[in-house]
Amino acid sequence: xxxxxxxxxxxxxxxxxxxxxxxxxxxxxxxxxxxxxxxxxxxxxxxxxxxxxxxxxxxxxxxxxxxxxxxxxxxxxxxxxxxxxxxxxxxxxxxxxxxxxxxxxxxxxxxxxxxxxxxxxxxxxxxxxxxxxxxxxxxxxxxxxxxxxxxxxxxxxxxxxxxxxxxx
Amino acid sequence: xxxxxxxxxxxxxxxxxxxxxxxxxxxxxxxxxxxxxxxxxxxxxxxxxxxxxxxxxxxxxxxxxxxxxxxxxxxxxxxxxxxxxxxxxxxxxxxxxxxxxxxxxxxxxxxxxxxxxxxxxxxxxxxxxxxxxxxxxxxxxxxxxxxxxxxxxxxxxxxxxxxxxxxx
DNA sequence: CTGAATCCTTAGTGATACTG
DNA sequence: CAGTATCACTAAGGATTCAG
Numbered sequence: 268x269x270x271x272x273x274x275x276x277x278x279x280x281x282x283x284x285x286x287x288x289x290x291x292x293x294x295x296x297x298x299x300x301x302x303x304x305x306x307x308x309x310x311x312x313x314x315x316x317x318x319x320x321x322x323x324x325x326x327x328x329x330x331x332x333x334x335x336x337x338x339x340x341x342x343x344x345x346x347x348x349x350x351x352x353x354x355x356x357x358x359x360x361x362x363x364x365x366x367x368x369x370x371x372x373x374x375x376x377x378x379x380x381x382x383x384x385x386x387x388x389x390x391x392x393x394x395x396x397x398x399x400x401x402x403x404x405x406x407x408x409x410x411x412x413x414x415x416x417x418x419x420x421x422x423x424x425x426x427x428x429x430x431x432x433x434x435x
Numbered sequence: 436x437x438x439x440x441x442x443x444x445x446x447x448x449x450x451x452x453x454x455x456x457x458x459x460x461x462x463x464x465x466x467x468x469x470x471x472x473x474x475x476x477x478x479x480x481x482x483x484x485x486x487x488x489x490x491x492x493x494x495x496x497x498x499x500x501x502x503x504x505x506x507x508x509x510x511x512x513x514x515x516x517x518x519x520x521x522x523x524x525x526x527x528x529x530x531x532x533x534x535x536x537x538x539x540x541x542x543x544x545x546x547x548x549x550x551x552x553x554x555x556x557x558x559x560x561x562x563x564x565x566x567x568x569x570x571x572x573x574x575x576x577x578x579x580x581x582x583x584x585x586x587x588x589x590x591x592x593x594x595x596x597x598x599x600x601x602x603x
Numbered sequence: 604c605t606g607a608a609t610c611c612t613t614a615g616t617g618a619t620a621c622t623g
Numbered sequence: 624c625a626g627t628a629t630c631a632c633t634a635a636g637g638a639t640t641c642a643g
Contacts, residue, residue, distance in 0.1 A: 294505065297570050320583070321572070322493045325491075325492060326490070350605095359606095362605080371583050383605080400571040404489070405465075411564070419538050419539065530626060
């Protein structure tokens, strides 16, 4: 199997490859061994939870919520603060997203028996630990965003028929 | 602003923090400066494209498709090969997902004027370059998956009412 | 203040049939 | 072989109202 082409390409683009602790493998080797995702059942017994968690992270608010909490003092805020920081989110979605993240153990919820009630949410240790890989993704997106935008424009030029994606 | 708590927490979980090239900043500092995502308009002028691309990556097939191509020789395969590798995907979704990824410049499409027709898809340099950050996410998920599963079980125990998430 | 409950709209996805 | 077109279904998300 020819890995030369790949290694060369990544060497040009990602200079920090060799630094990762799992980085002795190329991503190609790494991915070759897991998560072929060919069958639904793989998701069931946890072989490929990637898609499941990615789709959660990919929902409309989870990541923004994590980032919002990350910026708060002690990574902690109450419901109304979060609502203020994310004006576009509906109350319904804020509640639901917080609930899902709490279920996954990324945030904790502390309720105070006061009146009026007060509830505080905080990134857990686990939630904090995802900030690092998340930063790498953000870095990648930032670094390649103009490339992507340009690529889209070129593509849309070549395919004048209506584009089904209404993004951008 | 107290970063001590944060630094301590990540030091325990993520030992490779200091290795990243952007790693002089803690993620907290990093995220503080960008992508507050408070208003929709931020998405428009590209301040916070994070959500947009994440939701694309978070769709049902994009990541699996990228990983599938990553495992192919020269990160290249034709339509029917991809269909075979992802038996659960419908033709419609395979076409659409490939199209979106091509539009974003992550894969390239080469069509051969033969009969019967043959079309080959390949990860572009850009597409290959996302494999590294993607691997970090996969690593994180793998490393913390049992924790998440456990957290969910505990949560569901405490909240016996029907859970709206049908995952797992 | 922090939700839960309800209703409603729409985007995402799949099944099927058809075509160059 | 590699798609497009059409239809139907589901789940995600938003608006609004109610409640502890």
